[in-house]
Amino acid sequence: MIRRRGKYGLAGVLAVCVTASALVPLNAGDEGPVRLLPAAGVGETALRTAPGMVDAMQRTFHLTREEAVARIGRGEAARQVAGRARVAAGSAYAGDWLDDDVTAVTVAVTDRAVARAVRAAGANPELVRYTHNRLVAAEARLQGARDVSGTSIDQQLNRIVVESRPGAEPAARAAVSAAAIDPAMVEYRTQRDDAVAATIDHHGGELFTTSKGSCTEGFSVDPGVGQLLNVPGFVTAGHCGPNQDQIRDRNGLFAGVITDSTYANTGRGPDQAWVPLAGLRDPRPDVFNSSTGGFVPVLGSTVAAYNADVCMEGQVSKWRCGKITGYPANESGIPVGPDGALRTVTGVVKTSICSDLGDSGAPVLAGNQAQGIVSFATVNCVTHPQGPTWFQPINGMLNSMRLKLRLPQGSPTPGPRIGGLGCGAFPSLGWYRFKCYSSWYDGTDPVVLSWSSYYSVTPEITDVAGKTATALGACPQGLASTVTLRVTDSQGRQDFMSAPTGCP
Numbered sequence: 001m002i003r004r005r006g007k008y009g010l011a012g013v014l015a016v017c018v019t020a021s022a023l024v025p026l027n028a029g030d031e032g033p034v035r036l037l038p039a040a041g042v043g044e045t046a047l048r049t050a051p052g053m054v055d056a057m058q059r060t061f062h063l064t065r066e067e068a069v070a071r072i073g074r075g076e077a078a079r080q081v082a083g084r085a086r087v088a089a090g091s092a093y094a095g096d097w098l099d100d101d102v103t104a105v106t107v108a109v110t111d112r113a114v115a116r117a118v119r120a121a122g123a124n125p126e127l128v129r130y131t132h133n134r135l136v137a138a139e140a141r142l143q144g145a146r147d148v149s150g151t152s153i154d155q156q157l158n159r160i161v162v163e164s165r166p167g168a169e170p171a172a173r174a175a176v177s178a179a180a181i182d183p184a185m186v187e188y189r190t191q192r193d194d195a196v197a198a199t200i201d202h203h204g205g206e207l208f209t210t211s212k213g214s215c216t217e218g219f220s221v222d223p224g225v226g227q228l229l230n231v232p233g234f235v236t237a238g239h240c241g242p243n244q245d246q247i248r249d250r251n252g253l254f255a256g257v258i259t260d261s262t263y264a265n266t267g268r269g270p271d272q273a274w275v276p277l278a279g280l281r282d283p284r285p286d287v288f289n290s291s292t293g294g295f296v297p298v299l300g301s302t303v304a305a306y307n308a309d310v311c312m313e314g315q316v317s318k319w320r321c322g323k324i325t326g327y328p329a330n331e332s333g334i335p336v337g338p339d340g341a342l343r344t345v346t347g348v349v350k351t352s353i354c355s356d357l358g359d360s361g362a363p364v365l366a367g368n369q370a371q372g373i374v375s376f377a378t379v380n381c382v383t384h385p386q387g388p389t390w391f392q393p394i395n396g397m398l399n400s401m402r403l404k405l406r407l408p409q410g411s412p413t414p415g416p417r418i419g420g421l422g423c424g425a426f427p428s429l430g431w432y433r434f435k436c437y438s439s440w441y442d443g444t445d446p447v448v449l450s451w452s453s454y455y456s457v458t459p460e461i462t463d464v465a466g467k468t469a470t471a472l473g474a475c476p477q478g479l480a481s482t483v484t485l486r487v488t489d490s491q492g493r494q495d496f497m498s499a500p501t502g503c504p
Contacts, residue, residue, distance in 0.1 A: 034124050036081065036103055038073025042367070055292075057309070060321040074102045075309055075367050081105045082305050083492020085123035089114050091450055094128045094135075095155030097306035105305065108132075108158060128158040130185060133452030133484055135160055140482040140498050141179040141454060147171035149191050152326035152350055155306040161326065163191040180454075202234065202277065203295060204287035204363040205313030207250040210241035210258065216315045216362035218373035219298060219394060220283030220406040221274060224419075224441075227402035229259065232283050233276040235397055236361030237375055238262045240273065247275055254278065260401045270347055271375040272397045285406045287363045290318050297368055300414050301394050301405055302493050304366035310351055311366075312374060312389070314359030317381055325388065326350030348372075348390040354381040355389040364391045370405055373397070395495050404442075415493030416443030421485055425502035431474050432503040435460070436483050439468045443489035450486040453501065457483050475503040 057068040075098075082096045085107040094108035107123040109115065115125040135153050139160050142151050150163035160181070164172035169188050176186050206217045218235040238261045241247070249255040261273035277283060286295040290313065304310060304324060311321040327349050355362065355377040362374040372391035377384075398404060399418055407414065418440045425434035436457070440447070449469055451457045457473030475481045481503055486496040 033104055034119060034122055036074045036077045036105065036122075038070050039076035039080065040073075042073045042076040044069060044073075055319075057311075057321055061309075071102050071309070072367065078102060078105050078305060078308065079302055079367070079369065080492075081122035082107070083302065083494075084121035085118045085492070086494060087448065087488055087490075087492045088117035088121045089125075090448070091131065091133075093132055094130060094158060095132050095153070095306060096123065097155050098308050100307070102309060106156075108155060130158055131452070133450060133486060135185065136484050136496070136498065137452050137454045137482060138179075138181045138185060140484075141181060142175065145172075145175040145179070148175050154187065155327065157187060159187045160185055161187050161189055163189050166190055202249070202255075202281055202283045204234065204298070205290065205315065206288055207315040207358075208236075208255065208275075209248045209252075210245050212239075212241050212245075214315065214358045215240035215360045216313075216358065216374070217275075218361045218363045219287070219370050220285055221398065221403040222406050224398065224402045224404040229276045231276045232281075232406060233259075233274050234283050235272065235274045235373055235394070235401075235403070237373055237392070238271045238273040239375075240360055243273075255281065270396060270400065271392050272373070272401065274397075274401055274403060283406060285408045287313050287365060289313060290315075296365065297408055298363075298365070298370050298405065299368040299407060300493075301370040301398070302366075302415055303393070303395070303495075304369065304371055308366050310353065310364050310371055312353050312355060312359070312362050312364045312391075314355050314362035314374065316356045316358035317354060317362075320353050320355065320381075322352035322354070322387055322389070324349060325352055347396060348375050348392055351389050351391065352387045353389040354385050354387050356381050359389075370394045396497070399495070399497060413444055414442045415491070416440050416447060416487040416489045416495050418485060418487055418495050418497040421483075421497045421499040423483060423499055423502045425475075425504075427477070428474070431476055432501075434473050434475065434483075434501040434503060436471045436473070436485075436499070436501070437468070438470070438485050438497075440487050440495070441467055443487065443493065444491055446490055448488045450488070451483065452486075453483040454481045473501060475501055477504070 054068045078098055082105050086093055089109045092109040092111035092114050094110050096107045105123040106126050107118050108126045108128040110131050118125040139151050142148050147168050149165050152161045154161050162172050204219050208217055220234050222232050223230050241258045243261050245258045247255050256275045256278045258273050286297045306324055306327050308324050313319050355374055359374050364371045372393045375390050375392045377389040421438040423434050423436040425432045451471045453473050455475040457471050460470040460472050462469045481501050482498045483501050484498040488494040
């Protein structure tokens, strides 16, 4: 059985979807909702090896210790279920999310025919109108729109959320119309007029300082394919400092220089940088938990579902937890450029985590899976205990800076990672034809590639052995567009990347 939205949409029923009895009307018929069972031993292991994580879950979600342990176990089960269900949904995939108490995974699909396969994977299917690839491609057309202060994809609503400053919604609607986006695909919201600030401030989560102030070390990394600097280090926020800015560790000792910083140098693009560590330093594959003095091992970077539980270790706010509430998002009016001017940060993920000045670069985890590093937040934690905090996704950072996540020895093969995506276009009969080239690495075979664009794109050549692929497409003259490639491996782990088609 597949669920279809009623006339009020999912937002109208979220308030009542908190008990088993309230869920029954949404699943009337011969099949009830598929419930998650905790992954065996995961929560108990967290209690032994990372008790601070359990304590933070108890405080954040008002749970007993036993409930927190079970919830962590269900969170791991949810990641496994969501991965299998994404593969089952195929090209009809439209998003996935967890319910508020982490007891069920819902996978949105656009084709009723895949519903039973999604249920067999352990998720609850829901029929929606737009595929996730279509939403991502449409959202990309709004990047740089003057009167749009932020965008994100609400997977539960199956819409693009377009934010504007108070009084600017008509102009934002005009921008959506100019981008030729289906009006039914968009939900408009007015951005709160709160002060938003970049959280400027060799285990992840530890303090380091730059010429701009203090920040937080993100995840430990090693050089990947094509990275010329053959030394390990850690990733952090780009606004923490410009290229070649010297950093000092928690003891005040020189530790390296900031490299590949985008925002602090250009004021554009993703808010990311990395620090190749100097001397005999060994970045560890874990995140420090300052509340307990223990460490949380980092075992991969599988993308968590919308509404999933995530936690952060910041050198100011310490261990904080919340949920993913906007995925992906583009936010404007953020003072993280080289001159402090307000600019737009792209591709970030919105959460309900609380963070503060000095937490920039802090690692964000879903269980043992790296999600990203803190970029900016509505500060402070006293007045905004439920955030929001936005993080820069880790997989995109690793791809663009040619790095790989440092994992403990003996860890399984990580999920697929797109190494690059580039396109070129040429005129043809009033339109433009374009060709895109891409490569990927890691992941377990067989992999499934999915291309999407606002207009048209079709696969050309896929070399699975060589992990390269090309695609062909077309777009009208005068209407620039983007193309998105999504790679999913046999375990349902995925990565995606978008790039301009080159059409003018």
